[in-house]
Amino acid sequence: MSRWLPRGYLAIVYGLLYAPIIVLVVFSFNDSRTGYEWGGLSWRWYESLFNNRAMVEAMWNSLWLALSAATVSTLIGALTALALHRYRFRGKKVLNGMLFVVMMSPEIVLAISLLALFLLVGLQLGYVSLLLAHVTFCLPFVVITVMARLSGFDERLPEAARDLGANDFTMTRTVLIPVIMPALLAGWLLGFTLSLDDVVVSTFVSGPSYEILPLRIYSMVRVGLKPEVNALGTLLLVFSLVMLMLSQWILTRSKQ
């Protein structure tokens, strides 16, 4: 087989994957209102985006939600990974299984089950319900990231710490945490991005008191074309790209 056939094929598929994104970015600077013809360079959609108070508020809400969901899920996820890695306890398989189910089950199934729970216990839909839901779907990803790091870890280090008189808590703080730090950061960034991009679960568990970005976009794009969405999409794209590069950088640097 010629070398150029597979390479050409890869190039075509990458081209198709990136075409819509490139179109989106280019059109976010398009002055034309119709959205299909090129009307010259302009920042007007970015301006109108930031002049829209409800939009700016939804942006802050989303950022705050992603920040808190990533932090809580990293905390709980790291502890879960440590427990799975270090301790023997009854029901370990069940715990593993539940995390696997969360990761594999279609998002919509998770969404309705959480909605049912929140309504039946009488929790008002808003920030708290969104936070609980987002932490839940981020959790398995953090656990996996941290577990991967722990599996390549010298088992004698915690033993040495124990021999030197450290209890579990001290050992975790002084030995384990520094070792898994890169995985914690990568897991946090992953959680942050997952939370920021989620549409399906948020559609079900958010209420009118706390509007977040994906839902605002959703209501905008369902009817016709909105040039502001191009600008917003471009901003989100740049933001995710920075986060992704950051997490890759942290992970590769820690390996060296």
Next chain:
Amino acid sequence: MRSALQQPFKTAVLVLVWGWLLFLVFTPNLLVVGASVMTRDPGSFIALPFSLDAYRQLLNPLYLEVFLHSLYMAAMTTLCCLLIGYPFAWALSKVPKQRQMLLIFLLIVPFWTNSLVRTYALKLILATNGLLNNALLGLGVIEEPVRLLYTEGAVIIGLVYLLLPFMILPLYSVFDDLREDYLRASHDLGAGRWPTFIHVIVPLTLPGVLAGIMLVLLPAMGLFFVPDILGGSRNLLVGNVIKNQFLDARNWPFGAAASILLTLAMAFLMFAHKLSKKRLGEDGV
């Protein structure tokens, strides 16, 4: 074994983790199963007595048609992803190692960007006076704009676009593990390209294929916002039905039953995937 008092840290961690998973994973799923066998109630969503009406309603020709159409679109999506992704993963595994990392990075960048925004970007391209139509008109391929948006095809294109990386990544991982000596052995034993493909490459990459199918087929039935943006009202997914039942029609038992249908489909696919891996293992490969 030391008692809980002597290991306060271990106890605290386990209580926290178990508490979270029991409250936010186990109980909610139990509630959905429960809701699916109860009766619809306008006030409190669900009520006794127990009944299997929700499951009977799944067989209602009106919904059955929606489900079958959704299954058809999901199957077409999966097939397209497989046809595009299989040679793609193969070609990717042949690229020099250092460049592979960059290419995989490029593959997951879209996965990290908002899927709604990407679906919307497709709308810019597919709209009647959108870029694709303008380009085709300009090239003289077509005389009049073609209606691409709000069709079954648009939904399938949208789903393929969003889900393709999920097909490619597991396939790439099996192609990456594929050892050259097997191919050489097959060649040395006199097998041509086609028999080698059928008898060596396909069986060895089957777990990746099944993992890919699992990661594409089910989301392709649940991503309700794709038809909402690209498909119009006639190309609904199971996800749209579930969403409507929970958020608009307030028929929880029916929505719950539909979501259990999806879960069962997932369980079946996971079982098939496990089986294929096990069989490969027993063959000593």
